[in-house]
Amino acid sequence: MSQEKISKIKKIQSTGHLRKIMADYFYELDRAAKEGSPKVAWCSSVGPAELLLSLGFVVHYPENHGAVLGSSRKANDYIPVANAIGYSPDICSYLTSDVGSFIKKETPLSRAYEGIEGVAKPDVLVYNTNQCRDVQDWFNWYSRELGVPAIGIHTYRNIGEIKDEYLHSIVKQTENLIPTLEKISGNKFDVDKFREVLSLSRECTLMWKKVLEANAAIPAPISFFDATIHMGPAVVLRGSPQAVEYYKVLLEELNEKIKNKDGAVENEKFRLYWEGMPIWGKLRDLAEFFIDLRTAVVASTYCNSWIFDSFDPKDPFLSMARAYTEIFIVRDENFKENYIENMVNKYKLDGILFHDAKTCPNNSNNRYGMPERLAKKLKIPSITINGDLNDLRCYSEEQAKTNIEAFIEQLESR
Numbered sequence: 001m002s003q004e005k006i007s008k009i010k011k012i013q014s015t016g017h018l019r020k021i022m023a024d025y026f027y028e029l030d031r032a033a034k035e036g037s038p039k040v041a042w043c044s045s046v047g048p049a050e051l052l053l054s055l056g057f058v059v060h061y062p063e064n065h066g067a068v069l070g071s072s073r074k075a076n077d078y079i080p081v082a083n084a085i086g087y088s089p090d091i092c093s094y095l096t097s098d099v100g101s102f103i104k105k106e107t108p109l110s111r112a113y114e115g116i117e118g119v120a121k122p123d124v125l126v127y128n129t130n131q132c133r134d135v136q137d138w139f140n141w142y143s144r145e146l147g148v149p150a151i152g153i154h155t156y157r158n159i160g161e162i163k164d165e166y167l168h169s170i171v172k173q174t175e176n177l178i179p180t181l182e183k184i185s186g187n188k189f190d191v192d193k194f195r196e197v198l199s200l201s202r203e204c205t206l207m208w209k210k211v212l213e214a215n216a217a218i219p220a221p222i223s224f225f226d227a228t229i230h231m232g233p234a235v236v237l238r239g240s241p242q243a244v245e246y247y248k249v250l251l252e253e254l255n256e257k258i259k260n261k262d263g264a265v266e267n268e269k270f271r272l273y274w275e276g277m278p279i280w281g282k283l284r285d286l287a288e289f290f291i292d293l294r295t296a297v298v299a300s301t302y303c304n305s306w307i308f309d310s311f312d313p314k315d316p317f318l319s320m321a322r323a324y325t326e327i328f329i330v331r332d333e334n335f336k337e338n339y340i341e342n343m344v345n346k347y348k349l350d351g352i353l354f355h356d357a358k359t360c361p362n363n364s365n366n367r368y369g370m371p372e373r374l375a376k377k378l379k380i381p382s383i384t385i386n387g388d389l390n391d392l393r394c395y396s397e398e399q400a401k402t403n404i405e406a407f408i409e410q411l412e413s414r
Contacts, residue, residue, distance in 0.1 A: 043059050044139070046128060048174055049238065050198045053240075054189070055178075056186075065109075066389075074106075076391065082096035087141075127152035167318060195313035198312075201311055204240075205238060211230070212227065220268065269295065271298050273299050275340065282397070344380065352381075386399075
């Protein structure tokens with residue numbers, strides 16, 4: 001890739017800080033696994049991480065590793081390995097690429113961080129099915145392979161109103177995890193510690209919300225493609241002061257960009273919403289493509305999925321149940337359409353891009369008429385591109401770019 005092409009994407013100075021805290025996180029996990037203390041828990045990305053952290057676990061998030069496999073373009077080396085042991089190419093490509101990399105005993109982490117030989121082995125696997133059933137099957141595979149317990153929370157899905165009985169069920173399921181987790185961690189549950197971690201998580205996610213809301217400015221100071229990288233601490237370091245501090249630094253930089261009208265896209269002309277999963281192996285390529293089109297992708301469902309306004313240290317169990325049930329992927333079509341309508345108005349958007357991810361039906365919201373309904377209601381056009389989060393065999397670059405160029409021409413003619 002030429003230097004000229006690389007320079008199209010404006011540098012975010014805070015990235016150096018991000019790399020440092022992410023490296024510290026992975027090295028801490030590696031040390032814990034090698035030394036046997038503290039214990040290592042694997043947690044689904046919107047699972048009860050705050051409970052695990054309060055009990056002294058260090059926490060690995062396999063979906064984060066899946067994204068690393070995708071962004072490093074190694075996923076397609078590993079997906080066929082999982083397919084060969086009976087895991088369909090149609091199921092979550094985070095799952096298949098992660099399992100395949102484990103079978104091959106390879107990880108991009110060993111190339112990025114000297115001394116890390118593999119993903120930290122778990123002492124327990126903890127999931128929440130709020131995103132999909134795949135996380136349960138994913139963790140159960142590791143449970144059988146490694147001989148460690150897999151325990152979890154089964155969440156209500158496709159819901160509109162969040163009813164008290166839903167939350168009370170989730171609270172009870174969460175409380176039922178504690179005896180097993182105490183035994184494995186060697187620590188007694190301390191509700192004050194739980195409140196402390198939850199408070200830090202809340203502060204982290206509210207700071208992350210401010211980062212994303214900075215893009216209400218015109219021009220937008222950060223792109224969707226940048227945000228998928230800078231959301232890392234909100235995913236894997238929430239519950240820590242390091243994550244809070246990082247977003248303060250990033251927000252200060254973005255506010256300075258707003259003050260100077262320094263947009264992520266030079267001479268920004270159009271503003272889009274990205275609905276669905278990122279195409280991890282094409283982040284840079286797509287970022288540069290949209291820059292050439294003077295089009296800023298300024299808001300998304302995906303990056304907002306780690307904002308948990310409802311966390312309340314005064315009622316940690318109930319508020320955590322609510323926060324992890326409020327997320328977009330759990331909700332019904334009416335909620336999702338209203339949510340996107342609010343985002344279109346808030347960020348003054350010109351159009352919506354839907355990504356139909358082949359192996360992620362739960363995060364592909366174009367399949368039941370939503371683009372057409374929103375276009376009619378909001379009077380703005382939408383486009384659907386076909387692809388996948390990790391499996392690049394599902395993505396036709398030529399077709400996608402041709403369709404996006406035609407879509408931008410449509411916006412220009414309005």
